Amino acid sequence: MAVNKCCFKNEENKKPKPFDITGIDILNSIINGLIPGLYHFRCHCKEVPVQINSIDEIELIVPESKIQYLFKSKSGWIKSMGYQEKEFSEFVDMLLQKTKEAYLYGNYYKENYNNFGFKINLNISIPGKNEKIGKTYNVTTNYMIFPNKKLKMNTPLGGWQ
DSSP, rough: OOEETHHHHHHTTSSSSOOOOOSSSSSHHHHOOOOOOOSSOOOOOOEOOOOOOOGOEEEEEOOOHHHHHHHHHHHHHHHHHHGGGGGHHHHHHHHHHHHHHHHHHTTTEEEETTTEEEEEEEEEEOOOOOOTOEEEEEEEEEEEEEBBBBEEEEEEEEEEE
């Protein structure tokens, strides 16, 4: 499902809720130039069925500062999953791939929706490495949904599931 060119799974809590006009005075709103739309006043968004057929269609916007933050603040987490410092770039590549998979399969939930956009938490499973092989670590990562199948990273690792 695409809303204003942003792609969402067509399920509850995975896309914006339609604007509820039951609690407003429609006549006064129209007189004041506030015409109720699909999601808010003056909204021009439309819901259009769309399908993401491949992980390759999803583009991640990953600011370098977020990766620096990951290594500075979360290196203990990464090491606790069995990844050594020399394997951190491999860890990032795998994290980004798992993020795309989670988005493709709708394994996310809405964190909040405001004037900045629709922020989601994605649930991902990270396989252990080295001495932690065989273990799986279920974590969340946080992104903002952008138009045209793009996600912008907010938090690379946000917590345990």
